[in-house]
Amino acid sequence: EAQVTQNPRYLITVTGKKLTVTCSQNMNHEYMSWYRQDPGLGLRQIYYSMNVEVTDKGDVPEGYKVSRKEKRNFPLILESPSPNQTSLYFCASSQYTGELFFGEGSRLTVL
Amino acid sequence: KQEVTQIPAALSVPEGENLVLNCSFTDSAIYNLQWFRQDPGKGLTSLLLIQSSQREQTSGRLNASLDKSSGRSTLYIAASQPGDSATYLCAPDSNSGYALNFGKGTSLLVTP
Numbered sequence: 713e714a715q716v717t718q719n720p721r722y723l724i725t726v727t728g729k730k731l732t733v734t735c736s737q738n739m740n741h742e743y744m745s746w747y748r749q750d751p752g753l754g755l756r757q758i759y760y761s762m763n764v765e766v767t768d769k770g771d772v773p774e775g776y777k778v779s780r781k782e783k784r785n786f787p788l789i790l791e792s793p794s795p796n797q798t799s800l801y802f803c804a805s806s807q808y809t810g811e812l813f814f815g816e817g818s819r820l821t822v823l
Numbered sequence: 824k825q826e827v828t829q830i831p832a833a834l835s836v837p838e839g840e841n842l843v844l845n846c847s848f849t850d851s852a853i854y855n856l857q858w859f860r861q862d863p864g865k866g867l868t869s870l871l872l873i874q875s876s877q878r879e880q881t882s883g884r885l886n887a888s889l890d891k892s893s894g895r896s897t898l899y900i901a902a903s904q905p906g907d908s909a910t911y912l913c914a915p916d917s918n919s920g921y922a923l924n925f926g927k928g929t930s931l932l933v934t935p
Contacts, residue, residue: 755925802866812857814866
């Protein structure tokens, strides 16, 4: 089954404690991306990757890092989380200009 | 920067009605436009993708149109059902698949 898998789905952490949200897709897609969704602000792109070892900033990259060492994986790293990073995070993937597939989301709370 | 507006923000209709959701965007230089559905607490599911060279796409009871020059797209849902209740988002792509800009969505409730 074609899917984008994110882990963890739910996480409560404390300010400053490094965390990683993993994302994996099984469709051999070149393009992968991270979004955050906040009430009243909608979906905003954090980072995206056009292929292995190629990443670029989206609209709200501050406080986040990503890496793309393998085609299927695109982890999102919060080196020192802060409360303003409390949000619902989505990973997505697609072929070039194709349909975008989303993961189920990861709800992060930073205390 | 691409600005995307969806009207109405919320809509409640009785089952069986035909309805139209509107999406407008400020930058007409887009590669494609996608419509998504999001159920509460869930991820987004792509419903329809319209390439910039197309005028419309259809899937079952859904029909999406695109007018690039005027910066508008509409999603038409025929014979609505309670299972259609969800938030619908449109997303024009301004950068070859790398920069989808999402509207805030239309929250649809279809009552039995």
